[in-house]
Amino acid sequence: MEYDYVIRNGRVIDPAAGVDEAADVYICGNRIAEPPAGPAGEAKTVIDASGCLVLPGLIDFHTHLGYQLSDFGLNPDLYTLPNGITAAVDAGSGGTANFEGMYQNVFSKAMITIRCFLNVAATGIITERYTENLEPERFDEKKMELLFDRYQDVLLGFKVRVGRNTSGDLRLRPLERAVELAERFHCRVCLHATNLEDGYDEIFRMMRKGDIVCHIFQGDNGHTILNSRGDVSDVVYAAREKGILLDCACGRVNYSNRVMRASFAEGFWPDIVSTDIIGFSIYGPKIHSLLSVMSQYYGMGMPLPDLIRAVTTIPAEVMGLRGEAGTLRPGAKADVFVAEIQKNRLDITDKFGETVSLDETIVPMLTFKEGRLAYRNILFDPYC
Incomplete structure (x- = not known):
């Protein structure tokens, strides 16, 4: 042969x-x-x-790829292939009003393999000038039904954001409704949780086996994954036992090197390593690509096989690509x-001014x- x-x-x-x-x-x-x-x-x-x-070709599980259809969007192939990435997940750039346009005009034309989370908000995440409307009463459930039927091989579930600067006074109501919808549509929830008004105990109570919590090393206030002693909280370990997946999604601003150091000191690694990279952060001072995130985690002590698993095996399984991607079998x-x-x-400084060398x-x-x-x-x- x-x-x-x-x-x-x-x-x-x-x-x-x-x-x-x-x-x-x-x-x-x-x-x-x-x-x-x-x-x-x-x-x-x-x-x-x-x-x-x-x-195996790397998988960036948290990106925003709605190129020219969102302020956040970047060109999929231009970012990924030079950095060893052959598959990626768009983390809720599009909602019911614009997902199909992103899929037809960008995602379906890319050389890499792309799967997506549908934002519960109709507009998705299209600009930093204002946040999406997360009032559950405004979610378009009829359009969701159409999209999950039409793009069942592409859509992994729902994306929702909670925190002071996203869901605001709604607190965890958007998450609660997203979980209800995920039950109806038999899919996952991918949660952006930063600048929290509520603790992780409440968040993990609502979420289910197979759901994903992003930005787990965020440190915006006292609601972090650490307890009062500075150790990873028991509720975080319990969430992992429950089957909730923990994604760092930490290449841009939603991470704290202090929280990361404390977590790594006790051998607590994320299940998924990803970037949350966007069109105006790629190759910038806080992140170069998935490789800079991987370099940081490797340099801070994450064993190489565990690191590779977190950017290949686990995301491939969540994407429904087991045996097809994320492996060299x-x-x-x-x-x-x-x-x-x-x-x-390489020095990596977080938004709090703490540097990892x-x-x-x-x-x-x-x-x-x-x-x-x-x-x-x-x-x-x-x-x-």
Whole structure:
């Protein structure tokens, strides 16, 4: 059998397959292929990944991709592929009034794989000049029914935001209604929770197994995941036991390095690592991309296999792509990321002025999307 590509000599980390070892990865067409049973099979192109990590294509689970249809929107492929990302989730950019326009004009045309949360507010999140209307009486349930029927393979559930500067005096009422709707439509809830008026005990009480809470390291006031002693609260561990997924979504402003340090000190890692990246924050001073978030977490002590799991295996399962994405198992889509951990100084300062200093960064070298070479770092010359 002749393969299209073989990637040799890299450290392959694929948590979904339980692999962390030096190995070769074979690509035939748009799929990961079975390795040859005997001597190494022939390949049209051999890539030498010596000194590199060979990973499943990364998944950024919290983005805003409504390019030119929202102040927040960024160009999906332009951001993702050069940074090793081959799949992403749009976290509620569109609501019932504009989701279909975003899907038809942007999401469906992207090279990467995109899944979405539908915002409970009709307009979704389209500008920072004002917030979406979260009065439950204004939710368009009839249009929701149409969209969940028409885009059942794309929509993962509902996105809702709560906090002083989003839901305001409504407090947790939008969340309560979102959960009721999710029960009706048999889907998940993805919750943005920052600047809280209510504690996580109330939030976790409402939410269900499989729901997602974002920005878990936010530190806007006293309502954080830490208790009065500065440890991760028992209610947070109980929420994880309940099956609620905890997403950092911390690449932009909704995180505290202080809260993160305290959490990491006791080995508390997020289930999902993502960015909340938007059109006017990409490549800015607080975030470069998913790779800067990953570099920070790795530098602060998150074990590499756990980190890779949080940007591949777990988000792929939530997206309904288990076995198709987030893995290098034979038969999966050939989404592959080759990266190098390099000695580079990087300081990441949160909005509270607290800085984390890193000595290493994860640098992109090569990205395959479904067997097609989609990006190569100009300094990376791997061809044998």
